[in-house]
Amino acid sequence: MAVPPQRLSVVDGALDAIGRTLEQVAGFGDRVAVEDPGFPPLFDLLDQLGMERVPLELDAHGVRPASLAAALAGDVRAVVVQPRAQNPTGRSLTSTRARELARLVRRHASPVVVVEDDHSGQIASARDVSLGTYLPDGVVHVRSFSKSHGPDLRIAAVGGPATVLDPLVARRMLGPGWTSRLLQRVLVDLLTDSDAVAAVEHARRLYYARQRGFAAALATHGLDVAPGDGVNLWLPVPDEATALVRLEAAGVRAAPGSPFRARRDVAPPGLGHVRLTVGMLRDDLDAVAAAVALAVGARPLP
Ligand SMILES: Cc1ncc(COP(=O)(O)O)c(C=O)c1O
Structure with missing residues (x-):
């Protein structure tokens, strides 16, 4: 503390x-x-x-x-x-x-x-x-x-x-x-324990690198998102429901953004979000970024 x-x-x-x-x-x-x-x-x-x-x-x-x-x-x-x-x-x-x-x-x-x-x-x-x-x-x-x-x-x-x-x-x-x-x-x-301390430190570095790597990969696919700390990434989307369906179809699990809103009123159109987790990303950063960009409409669907 x-x-x-x-x-x-x-x-x-x-x-x-x-x-x-x-x-x-x-x-x-x-x-x-x-x-x-x-x-x-x-x-x-x-x-x-x-x-x-x-x-x-x-x-x-x-x-x-x-x-x-x-x-x-x-x-x-x-x-x-x-x-x-x-x-x-x-x-x-x-x-x-x-x-x-x-x-x-x-x-x-x-x-x-x-x-x-x-x-x-x-x-x-x-x-x-x-x-x-x-x-x-x-x-x-x-x-x-x-x-x-x-x-x-x-x-x-x-x-x-x-x-x-x-x-x-x-x-x-x-x-x-x-x-x-x-x-x-x-x-x-x-x-x-020194091994356990090193493992947690290793995890911290990995999450840090994945946040930056994934934000950079998203940028190459037309999505500008600031990397965060920890495992979560908060992604603005034009329409939450559409983004979730498309992400699911691409095999990317995401949490709907609206439950994270403290306000009880519905987000105005164009102000939705989804929450992604970078914790499990490995060498698939670019493929996942491409799928996310397609799903949230940064790239037109083929
Ligand atoms: C912001 C926040 N607070 C609290 C918790 C819950 O932590 P704990 O498992 O220690 O109850 C979580 C777990 O995801 C969290 O993200």
Whole structure:
């Protein structure tokens, strides 16, 4: 974690950490700011908790300050952001932007907790930037080990102020209690064994190279997309349904973009997206890029 937290605990994944944190800092009917586009299960979690999502706009540096200022003025209790390898856009927060956003939260009249979902951890290439550097009492930072070390470990670390973490840990004792120490030992071994450390570092480099290689291949087929961090690539398409059908026919699996939208209104025509994953690409970069370009209409169908 970028900043040593007052309290540190281990829970059963990032979503578990976020859900438990939100239960401590907000209640039924409260408003919570989320990135748009963002992680669909987070939206479902908020629906389950009866919390209202307030969409935040993103640019290449992270959440737009004006958008956060508007959400704060709208009385949000919490703000959930992904500091790096944002799912689905692959963008990462810069430290200048983190400072700007932290300043806005600090100046806000009532306390707001920022929850940082560092879901990609060591497979992300961007630095581990945190608003906690500027707001040590107002940030809960979550680091998942699902993407870097395996989703079946079901482990995330959550660090933050005692005012949030102590009641979170106390509440959890009335349920699972703790995360299996056997699994925690497996993770400690993976984090300290030199072969395992090298394997994760190798994966990070591969994803970095695949993002750039695939963006370059797409460019040669007429599609201009900035490479992201981590495994996800957010691709604008003229029409989501058509693109998905064509991609499927070409054997390319993609996720529809609309579930990633925090806004409930339908995207206007011409503003659709699909999310691709570069994780499994190998020497087929060019063939896949050609199929994607055809499917999204960058090239006319033969
Ligand atoms: C943005 C984001 N948050 C949270 C998660 C879930 O992580 P975990 O498996 O640690 O619950 C994911 C997994 O894909 C994710 O992409």
